[in-house]
Amino acid sequence: MKYVIIGNGPAAIGAIEGIRKKDKKGAITLISKEPHHTYSRPLISYLLLGKTDEERMKYRPDGFYKDNGVDVMLGVTAESIDPVRQTVKTDKGKVPYDRLLIAAGSRPFIPPMKGFDAVEKKYSFMTLDDAKALSEALTPETRVLIIGAGLIGLKCAEGISGLCGHIAVVDLADRILSSILDREAAAVVEKSLREHGMEFYLSDSVEEFKGGRARLKSGKTIEFDVLVTAVGVKANISLVKDAGGACERGIIVNDHMETTVTNVYAAGDCAQGTDCVTGQSRILALMPNAYMQGECAGRNMAGEPGAFDRAMAQNAIGFFGLHMVTAGAYEGEVYFERGEGLYKKLFYRDDRLMGYIIIGDIRRAGIYTAMIRDRTPLSGIDFELICKDPSLLPFGKKRRAEMLGGVKN
Amino acid sequence: MKRVYVNEKWCLGCHLCEYNCAFSNSGGRDMATTLMGVNIRPNIRVEEGEGVCYAVSCRHCEDPLCVKGCIGGALSIEDGVIEIDKSKCIHCYTCIVMCPYGAVMPSEDGAVQKCELCVKTKKGTPACVAGCPNGAIVFEER
Numbered sequence: 001m002k003y004v005i006i007g008n009g010p011a012a013i014g015a016i017e018g019i020r021k022k023d024k025k026g027a028i029t030l031i032s033k034e035p036h037h038t039y040s041r042p043l044i045s046y047l048l049l050g051k052t053d054e055e056r057m058k059y060r061p062d063g064f065y066k067d068n069g070v071d072v073m074l075g076v077t078a079e080s081i082d083p084v085r086q087t088v089k090t091d092k093g094k095v096p097y098d099r100l101l102i103a104a105g106s107r108p109f110i111p112p113m114k115g116f117d118a119v120e121k122k123y124s125f126m127t128l129d130d131a132k133a134l135s136e137a138l139t140p141e142t143r144v145l146i147i148g149a150g151l152i153g154l155k156c157a158e159g160i161s162g163l164c165g166h167i168a169v170v171d172l173a174d175r176i177l178s179s180i181l182d183r184e185a186a187a188v189v190e191k192s193l194r195e196h197g198m199e200f201y202l203s204d205s206v207e208e209f210k211g212g213r214a215r216l217k218s219g220k221t222i223e224f225d226v227l228v229t230a231v232g233v234k235a236n237i238s239l240v241k242d243a244g245g246a247c248e249r250g251i252i253v254n255d256h257m258e259t260t261v262t263n264v265y266a267a268g269d270c271a272q273g274t275d276c277v278t279g280q281s282r283i284l285a286l287m288p289n290a291y292m293q294g295e296c297a298g299r300n301m302a303g304e305p306g307a308f309d310r311a312m313a314q315n316a317i318g319f320f321g322l323h324m325v326t327a328g329a330y331e332g333e334v335y336f337e338r339g340e341g342l343y344k345k346l347f348y349r350d351d352r353l354m355g356y357i358i359i360g361d362i363r364r365a366g367i368y369t370a371m372i373r374d375r376t377p378l379s380g381i382d383f384e385l386i387c388k389d390p391s392l393l394p395f396g397k398k399r400r401a402e403m404l405g406g407v408k409n
Numbered sequence: 410m411k412r413v414y415v416n417e418k419w420c421l422g423c424h425l426c427e428y429n430c431a432f433s434n435s436g437g438r439d440m441a442t443t444l445m446g447v448n449i450r451p452n453i454r455v456e457e458g459e460g461v462c463y464a465v466s467c468r469h470c471e472d473p474l475c476v477k478g479c480i481g482g483a484l485s486i487e488d489g490v491i492e493i494d495k496s497k498c499i500h501c502y503t504c505i506v507m508c509p510y511g512a513v514m515p516s517e518d519g520a521v522q523k524c525e526l527c528v529k530t531k532k533g534t535p536a537c538v539a540g541c542p543n544g545a546i547v548f549e550e551r
Contacts, residue, residue, distance in 0.1 A: 040481045288474070316505065363514060374509075404510075
């Protein structure tokens with residue numbers, strides 16, 4: 001069996017580990033555009049913060065490819081796939097496959113903005129090379145303008161906070177981190193970021209860049225030296241789309257990570273699967289999801305059937321020591337608790353926990369995540385108790401004997 | 410593989426497992442001087458409710474969500490034991506979001522801490538089990 005994997009992030013690594021659980025011998029070839037050993041992309045902001053370095057950013061140890069018998073083609077671009085002859089065309093020649101995984105991730109989406117092309121110092125914040133280039137452009141006096149107050153934009157802001165003079169952030173949404181926080185929670189985090197000197201321009205967008213200035217729709221102007229665009233990402237779907245495979249915003253996959261093209265699988269940020277909480281088909285561009293999709297793809301490619309049908313939104317992120325965790329969908333009735341060092345919202349509906357937002361004391365939040373993932377009937381546990389304090393007490397003796405005692409009931 | 414299992418009905422709620430865990434991971438010479446006046450942060454924690462108590466620590470799952478979710482590759486499985494490389498942990502706490510047991514927790518320095526079955530500190534039976542006076546936690550294959 002000849003496996004080919006396009007990509008070198010968590011979905012690709014998950015696939016290698018998934019394949020090798022079943023098939024120790026089949027040939028695996030990994031093709032990646034980036035010339036680096038597999039590294040963790042979300043760590044680029046921590047690299048700039050000085051909390052990690054390139055060595056520690058490695059997602060797997062140096063010997064990973066060799067230990068798993070992977071033939072690695074780094075710095076090689078996959079250009080197209082021929083689903084009939086089962087080959088991948090790259091800029092370095094053709095590579096044949098029996099099973100192919102597309103784990104090609106996503107790329108920055110930059111909306112059309114007047115004067116953008118003439119901005120001299122502009123960067124994205126997706127890759128190790130982006131982070132290095134950005135940090136080289138910064139001095140303690142640099143004024144940085146970030147377009148996008150999402151996870152990428154704000155992680156970038158935190159990462160460069162000690163390397164530049166001033167940071168302004170513009171976002172079209174009425175709040176920061178709009179993909180993971182509701183308005184009240186966003187206000188809590190925004191306040192903390194403002195205390196660290198960041199300036200926010202929300203419900204606003206750039207009308208025009210001109211001579212080191214951004215003129216906003218609201219009429220305000222921001223002077224800047226360096227521009228970072230972190231508006232959003234676009235899934236890399238073209239390899240499958242051009243081969244006739246079904247794509248929407250992402251490459252459509254089933255619970256086995258199969259695309260509609262025979263012997264071609266997709267996983268990670270380029271794939272669009274089912275959100276187990278809402279039932280919607282969508283891209284869940286999150287690392288745990290990418291790894292688990294990749295692992296599922298790998299196992300299936302190696303002939304071991306098994307579905308991954310537990311994809312859901314789940315985030316853990318912190319800014320300047322303020323931690324927040326979120327999961328699931330913010331639908332239904334709300335349990336709300338707010339106190340010193342804690343902001344907590346649990347969303348529940350139809351006897352199920354649907355989602356949560358917790359800022360501050362995030363301890364043991366995984367107990368809530370598991371309830372969402374497992375669709376734990378709330379009528380079967382002490383819900384009042386678990387709202388206040390996530391522990392195993394509300395589950396009762398019988399369930400605990402399974403969880404802690406290895407008993408199979 | 411041998412794991413720490415809980416016999417809930419035998420737990421006295423004495424918290425000795427917590428002290429033995431903290432001591433085992435402290436590198437100290439004797440428990441009294443090492444832990445005297447210290448706010449311990451053990452990897453095993455006793456939960457208590459009305460008429461029940463039991464200790465919770467990492468289950469060392471065969472299919473561990475914490476390891477799969479770790480964004481930095483800081484958690485790994487070594488011979489079945491889920492270990493944390495604190496130097497690689499960037500304190501994002503994705504593992505805390507993933508663990509169904511609440512058995513991974515932030516340590517004093519921010520990196521996560523978790524039970525590693527004492528593989529880094531001593532050989533054989535983990536300290537929590539060795540010191541349990543009532544067989545409420547055991548180290549065995551089930």
